[in-house]
Amino acid sequence: MNKRAGVLITAVLAAAFFALPAASAAEQNFDPTAGETAWGNYVADAMRAHYKSDIAMIDAGTLATLVNIEVVSEDITRLDIAEVEVALVRLTGREVAAILNNAAKFYPRKNNGFLQVSGLTVSIDPNLRQNKVTGASVGGAPIDPDKVYSVAVTKFLANGGASFGILERVNMVDGSAKFIGDIIAAYYDANKDMPAAGTRYIVRGG
Numbered sequence: 001m002n003k004r005a006g007v008l009i010t011a012v013l014a015a016a017f018f019a020l021p022a023a024s025a026a027e028q029n030f031d032p033t034a035g036e037t038a039w040g041n042y043v044a045d046a047m048r049a050h051y052k053s054d055i056a057m058i059d060a061g062t063l064a065t066l067v068n069i070e071v072v073s074e075d076i077t078r079l080d081i082a083e084v085e086v087a088l089v090r091l092t093g094r095e096v097a098a099i100l101n102n103a104a105k106f107y108p109r110k111n112n113g114f115l116q117v118s119g120l121t122v123s124i125d126p127n128l129r130q131n132k133v134t135g136a137s138v139g140g141a142p143i144d145p146d147k148v149y150s151v152a153v154t155k156f157l158a159n160g161g162a163s164f165g166i167l168e169r170v171n172m173v174d175g176s177a178k179f180i181g182d183i184i185a186a187y188y189d190a191n192k193d194m195p196a197a198g199t200r201y202i203v204r205g206g
Contacts, residue, residue: 032060033110039063040116041195043180046187047152048118050178051088054138055096055119056152059103059162061112085155086183088176089167093143096120096151097136098166104132108203113162123202134204154180 032040040063048056062084091099100122103115108126123135136143153167155177160168 031110032063032116033112033114035108035114036197036199036201037063037116038194038197041118041197041200042191043184044116044118045191045195046184047086047180049187049191050086050183051150051152051176053088053119053150053152055117055149057099057103057115057117057157058154059112059157059164060114060116061162062154062156063116064112084180085177086152086180087155087158087178088173089151089153089158089170090148090173091151091170092145093138093147093149094145095166095170096138096149097133097143097145099164100133100136101131102164102166105130107132113164117200121200121202123204125204 031037040058040060043063044056044058047053047058100115100120103111103113104122104124105111107114107124119138121137121140122133124132125134126132128134138149154161155172156162157164158167158170158172160166
């Protein structure tokens, strides 16, 4: 099987190529604007593995277009965001916390700026009017506001897209930009299973 066929298998959630893990609602495996998804976890994991970073983040608006593809036989003609670039940035824990709060500001309403993440466990209280993120940990340890973390993000986010202006002030690591389609294809070679949804965002007080 060639790499593009592998990307197809990871991308087309509605097809029978993958037995998706159980989620609390069917929508959680398909709509990244509404909460954590299995597909979002997979793509974020691929990004973090590629850079060996502490954290990876991808916005729901970008991720949602990744499954909008055309199929020809066992191959695909194009992943819509196969040429979207991903890069590595360095953020303090304080900046990471601010970004997570920005991503969750409309939760549980749908939001193209909601982030699918890897390397993070995030607690959210949807009843709060602002600062809905009540806690977050990286690799099982609470985020240290002063520690610098390596973070894989799309260049769209790194340039302040989806209202993430805080990232616009951050410099990308030189030479780190890669196409997300290539990252996913390489990751699929060694990772055929979809991770479960519902393990990275903990909703409290809902």
